[in-house]
Amino acid sequence: METVAAVVVTFNRLNDLKICIDTLRAQTRKLDVIYVINNGSTDGTDEWLATQPDLTVTTQANLGGAGGFATGIQTAYNGGSTWLWCMDDDCVAAPDALQKLLESPNLGPCIKNSMSVSAKDHSELAFYVDRPNRTYRTVSDMTQFDLIYGVASFFNGTLIHSEVVKTVGTPDVKLFIWGDEVEYMTRTIKNGFPVVTVPASIFYHPPSFDRNGIPWPGAWKQYYAVRNQRRVFQNVHGDAYGMAVFAKWALGQTMEQARTKRTNRLYNFLIFGEAAIDSLINNFRKRPDNILTLRLYKYMHK
Structure with missing residues (x-):
């Protein structure tokens, strides 16, 4: 039976983290385990996590997003989960987000990403995507498709098959932040694994900026x-x-x-x-x- 682990990386955003965890607990397809990687938070996150018995917590020095997801992905992989669902602490998952990812067409070992929708304007994407032959800026740009190949907003509802981790490894800790997620995506594609966005699966995220x-x-x-x-x-x-x-x-x-x-x-x-x-x-x-x-x-x- 396939198992799914959530991997949440957090740093000094306790209020956001609480909301994120609540949406994971409310999933229509229940998670088998929720891993939280605390990147050395100093805002009371440690104390709150200590009162949450259903969370599996790792606390480490602040190694940036790259170091946080490297630890989280390796921990979930070592735990034997079939799928690893990765996200930042400021993500808000729709109740059926995980269910929609798992119900989407079977591509074998791959990475499937939820559609990242702006938390401020639900008609817009949180991250604009510009491709040579198509631009994705609004939700309607994506929802006309069942799957969008080669497009994904790592690490915002990013569902990674364990076979991908076995071959590709984890994000590179040396990259620290900003670009580590794109490097991991392109490394995955380079190794021949499909990377897609599933528009039926929705994640809300603060919009990107210049x-x-x-x-x-x-x-x-x-x-x-x-x-x-x-x-x-x-x-x-x-x-x-x-x-x-x-x-x-x-x-x-x-x-x-x-x-x-x-x-x-x-x-x-x-x-x-x-x-x-x-x-x-x-x-x-x-x-x-x-x-x-x-x-x-x-x-x-x-």
Whole structure:
């Protein structure tokens, strides 16, 4: 009999976590186990989790989304679950979200993703998807299909078969955040497993935003989005050509920051450049406190 484990990664969003867990408990297809990976939260999450006997909890240092899902996926895989249903703590699952995923067409070992709908506007997707031949921005763009191949919003209702984990492994801890989920998706596709969105299965999530427009000092996250993109290009194009594609892309993106008249344009330019250089020299060790542009910004804004 197939078993399903939920994997929830959380960091300092206790109120969101409580809502997320409530929606998992209310699923029409009951979960066999709920794993919660607490990435070193300091907002009372530890204390609340200790009072929830139906949750299996792992507490670790903050290793970012990549480290959280790496731990959670490995833990659920080691536990013998057939399917691993992965999500951030700010996800809200429709009551039949899991049931709809499991009832969708059988593709064998694969990854099936719920449709991520904006929590603020239920007619829009939480994450816009632009493909060469089609753009998905509204719910109606997706609901006309039973399955949408090659499109998925990791890790927001992402159902992973254990055979995928056996072959592909877990997210790369070194990527930390922003881009680790795309790298895992492209690595899965590279290994020949189908990746699809199932529009009948609905997850609600806060809508995405223009990452380039994040106010400083929060824009340090863009460092990881740029740095980690190299791995995505290499999964898609191969190591050598992927590196060349990344170098061209990173140069264009960095120069765009210099040309675009935004507040803190200098810092945007510097952090894009720092991320590109670190990626090209294979420096994936930096955590936020080690990002030179962020340190410069904090020094200049004491």
